[in-house]
Amino acid sequence: MAGANLSAQAEGAARYVPEDHDLQSLANAASGCRGCGLYQDATQTVFGHGNGDAPLMLVGEQPGDREDQEGLPFVGPAGRLLARALEDANINPGSTYQTNAVKHFKFNRSGKRRIHQTPRRIEVVACQPWLLAEIEAVQPRVIVCLGATAAKSLLGNSFRITAHRGERLEWPTAITVHLEPEPSVVATLHPSALLRDRSDRRQENYEAFVEDLRRAAAILK
Numbered sequence: 001m002a003g004a005n006l007s008a009q010a011e012g013a014a015r016y017v018p019e020d021h022d023l024q025s026l027a028n029a030a031s032g033c034r035g036c037g038l039y040q041d042a043t044q045t046v047f048g049h050g051n052g053d054a055p056l057m058l059v060g061e062q063p064g065d066r067e068d069q070e071g072l073p074f075v076g077p078a079g080r081l082l083a084r085a086l087e088d089a090n091i092n093p094g095s096t097y098q099t100n101a102v103k104h105f106k107f108n109r110s111g112k113r114r115i116h117q118t119p120r121r122i123e124v125v126a127c128q129p130w131l132l133a134e135i136e137a138v139q140p141r142v143i144v145c146l147g148a149t150a151a152k153s154l155l156g157n158s159f160r161i162t163a164h165r166g167e168r169l170e171w172p173t174a175i176t177v178h179l180e181p182e183p184s185v186v187a188t189l190h191p192s193a194l195l196r197d198r199s200d201r202r203q204e205n206y207e208a209f210v211e212d213l214r215r216a217a218a219i220l221k
Helices: 003-012 023-030 064-071 077-088 120-139 148-155 191-196 200-217
Strands: 056-060 096-101 107-110 114-118 142-145 184-188
Touching: 003 120, 023 056, 023 120, 056 064, 056 114, 056 120, 056 148, 064 077, 064 114, 077 200, 120 148, 142 148, 148 184, 184 200, 191 200
Parallel strands: 056 096, 056 142, 142 184
Antiparallel strands: 107 114
């Protein structure tokens, strides 16, 4: 029964994806997506943005509070940390396309605050057709999955970042998308995890994150 529910949700999202996989056409269509229930509380769909011919695609989890309000990914605190890490890794942000595995903000309210909630697997699967359409449109050479939700959206629910962080991984054969050539995939932490880090290894963990980005960029050379 659970598998059937996942399939129904994924099909529900897929029927909103236009045949024209131009990024603007995809963004326009995604604004009306009702493939899962997250749209009901979110302010708007937050689609990807950046270089439409980018060799490097960065995939996060979902929009945060600021992203939900502005309609762009990675414009909140985690986005600012990501921008700093890209600079430290000598990666031009103009060479990237940035998006999320899930396009609507999932949260619980606590007074006036909206507290981020991790998307359920069924919601990630429901939104996957948008991510795959973006990948097909951009044709990146390397995809960096930022965090577990992003990694599992492409590499499967059993994938563990702790076991494969920073490694060069092959495109999963179970996903059929028209890609020439198939991109490599690198998985690392989401920058929000670094923001939450209060350990005495915080700087060391940040430097490891930058090194993961460098490894991804090195694949392009």
